[in-house]
Amino acid sequence: MASANFGDIENGSSGGGPCGRVLQWLKALPAKSWGKGLEALREAKKVGEDDPRKIVHSFKVGLALTLVSLFYYYRPLYDGFGVNAMWAVLTVVVVSEFSVGATLGKGINRMLATSLAGALAVGAHHISTLWGGEVGEPILIAFFVFVVAAIVTFMRFFPALKARYDYGLLVFILTFCLVSVSGYRDTQVLDMAHKRLSTIAIGSCTPIMVCIFICPVWIGADLHNLVAGNMEKLGDFIEGFGFEYFHIKESELSSSDTQSSLQGYKSVLSSKSLEETMANLARWEPGHGGFKFCHPWEKYLNVGALTRQCAYKIEALNTCLNTEIQAPAEIRSKIQEPCTNICSESGKALKELAAALKKMTRASSANPHIEYSKAAAERLKLLLKRGIWDDVNLLETIPSAAVASLLLEVVACVEKIAEAVHELASVAHFKTEQPQLLQEPILSQVAITCN
Amino acid sequence: MASANFGDIENGSSGGGPCGRVLQWLKALPAKSWGKGLEALREAKKVGEDDPRKIVHSFKVGLALTLVSLFYYYRPLYDGFGVNAMWAVLTVVVVSEFSVGATLGKGINRMLATSLAGALAVGAHHISTLWGGEVGEPILIAFFVFVVAAIVTFMRFFPALKARYDYGLLVFILTFCLVSVSGYRDTQVLDMAHKRLSTIAIGSCTPIMVCIFICPVWIGADLHNLVAGNMEKLGDFIEGFGFEYFHIKESELSSSDTQSSLQGYKSVLSSKSLEETMANLARWEPGHGGFKFCHPWEKYLNVGALTRQCAYKIEALNTCLNTEIQAPAEIRSKIQEPCTNICSESGKALKELAAALKKMTRASSANPHIEYSKAAAERLKLLLKRGIWDDVNLLETIPSAAVASLLLEVVACVEKIAEAVHELASVAHFKTEQPQLLQEPILSQVAITCN
Numbered sequence: 001m002a003s004a005n006f007g008d009i010e011n012g013s014s015g016g017g018p019c020g021r022v023l024q025w026l027k028a029l030p031a032k033s034w035g036k037g038l039e040a041l042r043e044a045k046k047v048g049e050d051d052p053r054k055i056v057h058s059f060k061v062g063l064a065l066t067l068v069s070l071f072y073y074y075r076p077l078y079d080g081f082g083v084n085a086m087w088a089v090l091t092v093v094v095v096s097e098f099s100v101g102a103t104l105g106k107g108i109n110r111m112l113a114t115s116l117a118g119a120l121a122v123g124a125h126h127i128s129t130l131w132g133g134e135v136g137e138p139i140l141i142a143f144f145v146f147v148v149a150a151i152v153t154f155m156r157f158f159p160a161l162k163a164r165y166d167y168g169l170l171v172f173i174l175t176f177c178l179v180s181v182s183g184y185r186d187t188q189v190l191d192m193a194h195k196r197l198s199t200i201a202i203g204s205c206t207p208i209m210v211c212i213f214i215c216p217v218w219i220g221a222d223l224h225n226l227v228a229g230n231m232e233k234l235g236d237f238i239e240g241f242g243f244e245y246f247h248i249k250e251s252e253l254s255s256s257d258t259q260s261s262l263q264g265y266k267s268v269l270s271s272k273s274l275e276e277t278m279a280n281l282a283r284w285e286p287g288h289g290g291f292k293f294c295h296p297w298e299k300y301l302n303v304g305a306l307t308r309q310c311a312y313k314i315e316a317l318n319t320c321l322n323t324e325i326q327a328p329a330e331i332r333s334k335i336q337e338p339c340t341n342i343c344s345e346s347g348k349a350l351k352e353l354a355a356a357l358k359k360m361t362r363a364s365s366a367n368p369h370i371e372y373s374k375a376a377a378e379r380l381k382l383l384l385k386r387g388i389w390d391d392v393n394l395l396e397t398i399p400s401a402a403v404a405s406l407l408l409e410v411v412a413c414v415e416k417i418a419e420a421v422h423e424l425a426s427v428a429h430f431k432t433e434q435p436q437l438l439q440e441p442i443l444s445q446v447a448i449t450c451n
Numbered sequence: 452m453a454s455a456n457f458g459d460i461e462n463g464s465s466g467g468g469p470c471g472r473v474l475q476w477l478k479a480l481p482a483k484s485w486g487k488g489l490e491a492l493r494e495a496k497k498v499g500e501d502d503p504r505k506i507v508h509s510f511k512v513g514l515a516l517t518l519v520s521l522f523y524y525y526r527p528l529y530d531g532f533g534v535n536a537m538w539a540v541l542t543v544v545v546v547s548e549f550s551v552g553a554t555l556g557k558g559i560n561r562m563l564a565t566s567l568a569g570a571l572a573v574g575a576h577h578i579s580t581l582w583g584g585e586v587g588e589p590i591l592i593a594f595f596v597f598v599v600a601a602i603v604t605f606m607r608f609f610p611a612l613k614a615r616y617d618y619g620l621l622v623f624i625l626t627f628c629l630v631s632v633s634g635y636r637d638t639q640v641l642d643m644a645h646k647r648l649s650t651i652a653i654g655s656c657t658p659i660m661v662c663i664f665i666c667p668v669w670i671g672a673d674l675h676n677l678v679a680g681n682m683e684k685l686g687d688f689i690e691g692f693g694f695e696y697f698h699i700k701e702s703e704l705s706s707s708d709t710q711s712s713l714q715g716y717k718s719v720l721s722s723k724s725l726e727e728t729m730a731n732l733a734r735w736e737p738g739h740g741g742f743k744f745c746h747p748w749e750k751y752l753n754v755g756a757l758t759r760q761c762a763y764k765i766e767a768l769n770t771c772l773n774t775e776i777q778a779p780a781e782i783r784s785k786i787q788e789p790c791t792n793i794c795s796e797s798g799k800a801l802k803e804l805a806a807a808l809k810k811m812t813r814a815s816s817a818n819p820h821i822e823y824s825k826a827a828a829e830r831l832k833l834l835l836k837r838g839i840w841d842d843v844n845l846l847e848t849i850p851s852a853a854v855a856s857l858l859l860e861v862v863a864c865v866e867k868i869a870e871a872v873h874e875l876a877s878v879a880h881f882k883t884e885q886p887q888l889l890q891e892p893i894l895s896q897v898a899i900t901c902n
Contacts, residue, residue: 040609047608054608062601065624066593069632073589086629093625096604138524142517150513153547157498157505158491173516174544178537181520269763270723312720312766319764319860384849398835401852409770 054098056215061096063214064207068092071202084195091203096211099219100288101281103211107204108284109168114200117172118193120148121179125189128180141180148176163280212286220282220291223275227300228357230271230307231417233264235350237314238410242343245321245403246336247329262318268311275304290360290430299424306420310413313406320403327400335404338380342407345373346414353421362425362432363418370418377411380404505549507666512547514665515658519543522653535646542654547662550670551739552732554662558655559735560619565651568623569644571599572630576640579631592631599627614731663737671733671742674726678751679808681722681758682868684715686801688765689861693794696772696854697787698780713769719762726755741811741881750875757871761864764857771854778851786855789831793858796824797865804872813876813883814869821869828862831855 048055071085095110097103128140155161156169175196183189211217240262242248279297287293349369356363384404424430499506522536546561548554579591606612607620626647634640662668691713693699730748738744800820807814835855875881 043609043611044605047605055605058601058605061604061624062597065600065628066597069593069596069628072632073593083633086633089628089632090625093600093621093628142520142524145520146513146517149516149544150509153512154495154498154506154509158494160494170544173512174541177516177520177540177544181523181540182537269759270721272721273724308720312763313770315763316767316857323860398852398856401849402856405849405853406767409774 053217057098060210060214064092064096064210068203068206084199087196087199088203091200092207095204096207099217100211101219101285103207105281105284106167107208110171111201111204113168113171114175114197117175118179118197121176122189122193124180125183145177149173218285218288219278220285223278223282223300227304228354230268231350232354233268234310234314235347237262237265238343239347241317242340246332246340265311265314268308275301296427299427303420303424306417313409313413317406320399327396331397331400335400338376339407341376342373342411345369346410349414353418357421360430362430363421366418370415373411377408504668508549511661511665515543515547515661519657535650538647538650539654542651543658546655547658550668551662552670552736554659556732556735557618558659561622562652562655564619564622565626565648568626569630569648572627573640573644575631576634596628600624669736669739670729671736674729674733674751678755679805681719682801683805684719685761685765686798688713688716689794690798692768693791697783697791716762716765719759726752747878750878754871754875757868764860764864768857771850778847782848782851786851789827790858792827793824793862796820797861800865804869808872811881813881814872817869821866824862828859
């Protein structure tokens with residue numbers, strides 16, 4: 001039904017003339033609308049299931065707006081602010097963002113910029129009325145508007161200002177123009193600036209309160225989980241890669257399951273801009289959960305950058321998995337033992353690091369895995385040095401050699417990631433985990449690995 | 452001067468007590484401000500030099516704002532719109548964006564959303580006055596505001612809507628709330644909605660006109676150049692890599708120059724979100740230069756994605772350049788000839804593709820380079836098959852094997868990029884280049900390559 005379109009109708013056995021076609025199109029319209037409606041509902045269901053907090057956020061925005069529109073219904077408040085109460089409604093719509101950090105950032109930017117620009121505009125208005133006279137006043141004001149708009153617009157291009165104060169600079173231009181220009185018609189400039197500031201403060205504080213006190217979405221916590229989740233994805237790939245490349249059957253998973261779990265790392269490759277945006281917004285958030293106000297968010301960017309470095313290597317490993325030229329089984333089997341060890345230990349190390357980061361503890365449990373993976377890397381190097389390769393042709397060896405070389409790089413990468421995570425943990429004063437006894441399965445595997 | 456800070460003052464030979472410290476801090480203040488001011492000027496100079504269009508844009512915003520504030524000074528216009536003329540000023544500030552695409556997108560979104568939401572709000576106002584009565588009216592309006600705000604906020608999360616209509620949805624909520632809520636106090640709802648729509652239309656059209664007719668910044672052209680430039684960066688790297696890895700002296704360039712030109716590709720790795728944003732905005736732009744209104748912008752995303760795939764391989768090649776374990780010179784020299792050929796031909800192919808794309812012609816001149824690089828890849832494979840590797844240990848061979856394997860992948864990647872560029876050229880109806888005679892240097896090199 002939903003697939004009915006102009007093409008179908010035009011090519012169908014339409015009963016002559018344009019009129020007939022229009023009629024048929026109109027007949028198909030309800031079916032098409034029905035199809036579109038169903039599609040939109042499916043989309044809505046998917047968005048809501050992916051992140052139920054988005055549904056809650058929608059209700060929160062509705063609530064904040066309804067709260068602020070009370071100003072309009074409640075006579076004493078309306079009498080105080082009059083039409084200016086509209087600014088409060090406008091502010092709520094613009095400031096309400098999904099996360100606390102974004103809402104706070106916009107709200108604070110808006111309030112600060114409004115007060116600064118309001119003061120400046122009142123000054124500009126006084127200067128122009130004092131010096132300008134009847135004719136000169138609009139010319140002077142127009143000149144001020146031009147200069148301030150041009151300078152502040154240019155300042156919006158400065159990277160440091162753009163990252164944190166872009167919205168504030170926009171509101172600065174806005175308020176300056178509104179107050180100074182309306183001063184020409186309205187002599188109560190000071191009163192207007194004051195009213196605008198009060199309504200904007202009310203309009204900013206309402207969504208901020210709603211955002212913080214009703215099911216808050218902390219973008220700092222999201223960044224924390226994103227960085228940890230990315231490490232986990234890489235860990236999943238590396239662990240799975242060992243099984244997949246050497247055709248080792250994993251217990252329950254089917255091959256297609258493994259393949260799909262191996263592709264999770266792809267999102268890590270392009271996570272840079274998302275992480276940077278999140279870190280910028282997280283700086284606005286007050287302390288929450290285990291995160292203090294001055295939580296070292298920039299350290300997450302370090303960890304994220306190293307994780308991406310590792311993801312680039314993993315992208316190359318993934319190519320080796322799917323390339324046409326595959327090394328023969330006997331060549332693979334020669335490097336199988338140290339390579340699978342590297343894969344499983346590096347994968348485990350990453351997953352331990354991710355788990356410790358999620359729990360906000362110092363990730364000492366990852367250290368043994370890193371040591372074992374380094375030991376396996378040394379054994380791989382030794383194996384490659386030994387003369388067991390005389391009877392093979394190099395073209396067949398190259399894929400395995402490339403895998404071996406990439407795995408050696410991955411080991412170095414994982415070590416760097418671990419260092420960055422440790423640094424983050426120490427700067428953020430994460431608590432030390434209670435020393436646990438190594439579990440049996442790990443111990444037995446270590447025994448095999450070290451032989 | 453600029454480096455004076457609290458630390459310096461506190462550690463210096465301060466003359467006792469907190470008063471002395473405050474005095475010293477105040478003394479240092481002018482110097483500090485001077486330093487900050489100088490720093491800001493340097494930053495401004497850098498931003499302006501990097502892209503002088505940013506300076507022009509700032510003046511354009513100033514001009515648009517001054518033009519619109521004329522409304523306020525010109526009595527007949529003011530009498531028509533009254534305080535509502537403020538909406539025009541507000542719209543100019545919010546709609547003025549750097550590129551034509553972004554300005555048009557925001558302007559059209561704002562106008563469409565205002566008219567739709569205005570009509571809906573007038574309807575909601577009528578329903579609530581008809582059915583609600585004295586007590587029920589504010590309750591009904593509050594209910595409508597809540598429902599519309601919640602539903603539209605949720606719709607902003609739909610990826611397809613977010614990409615193109617996010618701003619429109621925001622303005623929809625805004626206008627609906629403003630018009631329906633002020634309807635409670637102001638009986639002239641229809642008049643208000645009409646005035647708001649007219650002022651917003653004026654406020655949107657002014658920056659759109661200024662943006663299009665004074666030094667327009669076409670984001671479509673920027674995307675076109677970005678994608679071409681990214682290919683060129685990869686071409687530069689691959690060409691330079693051959694010289695750098697096999698320690699071949701390039702004519703004039705010093706080693707540090709080469710190293711810095713080799714790092715240009717890094718920005719390609721994280722270009723995904725930038726390219727997607729640009730493609731979304733470019734769709735709003737009318738025909739300009741060689742670009743038609745329905746230029747196939749999504750094809751640029753294909754080319755961009757393949758370029759990034761190639762950049763990941765190049766990142767791995769770059770690691771090979773800087774790794775500690777380097778293959779001995781005699782091993783490198785065995786694969787030097789085909790590898791340098793692959794590098795130079797693939798690099799040239801990418802640069803030809805980039806140049807043709809920049810000129811908006813079909814890139815037939817890249818085809819021979821791709822053929823030569825494929826021929827060189829075949830020779831490399833043959834060389835690797837032959838038994839010239841018996842006397843080497845594999846650990847020393849691995850770095851070279853990895854380089855060879857990556858170069859083989861790069862050849863495949865470049866071929867895919869060429870296909871995508873050809874597809875883009877045919878869909879976008881780029882003109883065919885006049886067939887040129889191959890230049891002398893290329894021909895002589897081909898002769899060497901084919902021997």
